[in-house]
Amino acid sequence: MKKDTLLSVSELKTYFFMESGAVPSVHGVSFEVKQGETVAIVGESGCGKSVTSLSIMGLVSSPGKIVGGDIRFHGQDLTTISEKEYRKLRGNDLSMIFQEPLTxxxxxxxxxxxxxxxxxxxxxxxxxxxxxxxxxxxxxxxxxxxxxxxxxxxxxxxxxxxxxxxxxxxxxCEPKLLIADEPTTALDVTIQAQILQLMRKLVKDNNTAIMLITHDLGVVAEMADTVIVMYAGQVVEQADVFTLFAAPAHPYTQGLLASTPKIQTIEEELQSIEGTVPTQETMPKGCRFFPRCPHASEQCVQNQPSLLKIGGGQLVRCWLFDAKEAASG
Amino acid sequence: MQTDTTMASPAERSRRIRSNRLLTWSRRLLRSKTGTVGFILVLAVLFLAAFADVLATHNPNEVNPALMLKPPAWLEGGSSQHLLGTDHLGRDIWSRMVYGSRISLLVGVTAVVFAGLIGVAVGIVAGFYGGWLDRVFMRLVDAFLSIPNILLALVILSVFGPGVWTLIFVLGVTNWVNYARLVRGEVLSMKEREFVKAARAIGVKNRMVMVRHLLPNVMSPFIVISTLSVATTIILEASLSFLGLGIQPPDISWGGILSDGRDYVATSWWLATFPGIAITLTVLGIIFLGDWLRDVLDPRGQNRR
Incomplete structure (x- = not known):
């Protein structure tokens, strides 16, 4: 059974206009959320997850601005509607939960x-x-x-x-889409589990779609149907939750998974991804991840890979797959 | 605090809640010593102002050359006719002070409210919207701050002519910048708090965000500053009266009496002392009351006090 698309974001670009120049916080992000589906967006701090969600809510405030792409909600392009129409949607069809319940x-x-x-x-x-x-x-x-x-x-x-x-x-107000920006980060583990369970139940009851912003892969495994991995303002991998955990394609996703503690392999030292997310000044010309990538090659330094379909609905932005495909095809 | 109100009819319930509220408030007031003192002082001044006609023993402007500079009743040479003595024109000081309380309170409180309204509105709008609006308003504030208050007041008063309402206007205009700066600063930090974002995320209008979510949250520093400000306003009014541009006779203010008495401080101390004490006690009362108000208006403090 094919579910209806509720939200479709395509080529979304949200830039922050600072004194030092424009900072592309979200740079050409596209994805879809179907009715009743839970989509998780994961990535490190500063990779554009929260800005993506604020863009959808129309709450990006100065000096930030949506400069390109469109956000279709029920077929209506949210980037073109008036503030008044937006207000009617917010809290009604579109809802958001923030990170800090305390404030x-x-x-x-x-x-x-x-x-x-x-x-x-x-x-x-x-x-x-x-x-x-x-x-x-x-x-x-x-x-x-x-x-x-x-x-x-x-x-x-x-x-x-x-x-x-x-x-x-x-x-x-029984929203159709609930954006949850790290809803459990500030809570302790037992409460986290309760809150997640609660969200899952309520969503099932009302057929609400969730866009879950998190950096906690445990939460992702528990909640999500589809996972989108973001890095430096771009989508680097998209897959259903089983594929992503079983066969992560992008080196960044592999790194994220390796840096999550697993109970079975307790003796092993925890991996971390070397380095940090590049800033505007240090943004590489080629693949944005190559400075931290164990598989980086000359091609990665020179050219940016595009988001490729690698079967089973999995999308990945990496030259490794382009090369493989070229070899096999 | 909570009684069983579930079974009562709505009217009965609201009546009970109301009487409950009065009780809670008075209990809270009594629990704070300074609050109680402030409340009594302010009540006393209000009482003076309200019943001036009854409390005054003489016509405050009645000149009597025969009774010039009489000391207070309990000193040698004083008479029970003039409780706090007489001034250099033989006018009864007690009566003048009782009537003076009206104008001093009116000027002090109205000017602060006036300045507060402008300042809070400007501060919230500038802080919330930011951008060019903020820059324009804040440069205006800087411009106002760079002109000495008293100079600005003198200019306006000499253009429009002295009078009670001009004075209130002047004091308001010279004071609003303080509130604007304070409130803007508070709003800047407040609007980054998530409840403001959350309010916008549920579709609340900007205007409502400002009125319902920002305004109440900037009230506590505002109350503190404005109560202190009533004090400085009363004193500024006194200095303007002293310069001859404040309250004009036959209107009477405490500042006016105080400056009248200045020439006689060495020989007849009571001329300046009693209005001075009155100003001090009033200001103290307002500050104490303001402090207490700030504490009880903040729901986080309810369990403590």
Missing amino acids: SLNPLFTIGSQLDEVILLHQQVTKEEARQKGIEMLKKVGIPRAEQVYRSYPHQLSGGMRQRVMIAMALA
């Missing part, structure tokens, strides 16, 4: 009034109905004593509780 709630208002805000903004309901709905949402995300929490201030709740509240807010 994502306004410290001066009760949980209830913040929950009501999003409901009243997008639904034609009375205050009392909004309150009912708010409490119902809190119960849905597994918060005990929902009525009491509804009246509490953010500082009275723990981090895990606050993240549940954020999820309740994000899902209050």
Whole structure:
């Protein structure tokens, strides 16, 4: 059964215009999210994951700007709609959960009034109905004593509780797409598992698609259907979750997987990828990963590889595969 | 704090909540010593201003050359007729102070509110939008800051002529820059906080983000600065009155009485001392009250105080 495409991002370019010049934070990123599907975007800090998600939400703020490409949501190009139309989408069809549950709630208002805000903004309901709905949402995300929490201030709740509240807010209007920017990074491991489980359940119930931004491959393995690996503002590999973990194609993906501790191979020393993500000044002319790549060749230094299909829906941006294909074909 | 309100009717419930609230607030006030002192002082000044007609023993502008520079009642030569003595024109100081409280409070509070409104609005808009708007506003602030307050006040007052409302305008115009700078700084750090991003991510309008999410969060530093400012405003009003451009007779202000008494400080100390004490106590009261308000308005502090 083929599911309908919900979100399609093509050749998205988001640049930050600094005094020293334009910094291409997202440089030609394309991908699709189907209805009810969970797509994980992984990569190191600074590789453009968060900027991609903010671009989709239309929340890139100055000096950042979307300079090219389009974002189609339900066939509607989000890069061309007005701010007013965007506001109608945000919180309604498009929702986002941020990394820091501790600062994502306004410290001066009760949980209830913040929950009501999003409901009243997008639904034609009375205050009392909004309150009912708010409490119902809190119960849905597994918060005990929902009525009491509804009246509490953010500082009275723990981090895990606050993240549940954020999820309740994000899902209050039954969005079609939920963007979760490192939703569990700030939480401890047991709470992480609970939050992930909760997200998975809610998503299944409502057929909501998730775009999960993370650098935690454990979370990816648990949640994702499709994985997109980003490096220095580009997609370097895309595959379904089983393929990616079983047969990572791009050296960067292999590096990421090798740098994740595995319980079976406890005696082995943990691998790390040498070096850091290049900055604007040090951005290589050829493949962006070659300075850190164990397989780098002359070709990698000179020319940038393009994103290649290597079968089974797997895409990879690496000369190794181009060479192989050329040899076999 | 929470009683069982689930079974009551909505009207009953809201009544109970309201009386509960009053109780909670008064309990919170009593728990803070400085808050209580501030509250009493401010209440006392308000009482003076409100019941000036009843409390004054004489017409404050009644000149009586026969009773010039009489000391307060408890000193030798004082009379029970003039509780705090008389000034160089034989006017009753107590009565003048009671009436003076009206204008001093009016000027002090109104000027601060006026300056606060401009300053907070400019600060939030400049900080939130940034870019050229921010640059224009902040250069304007710099321009205002580079002109000495008193000079600017003198220029405006001599152009428009002295008067209570001109004075309020002048004090407001010279003071708003402080709020603008303070609020802008707060907004700059606040808007990077995730709840502001989160508010925008659920589709809240920019205007609502500013009013609902930024404004309340910049209120606590604002309250602190503005209460301190009421103090400096009362004093600035006094210095302008002293220069002859403040409150004009027959209107009376504490600053005016104070400057009238300046020439007689060596011989008749009571002329300048009593208005001085009144200004000090009022300012102290407002600062204490402001401090307490800041503490209770912040929900994070509720468990402590």
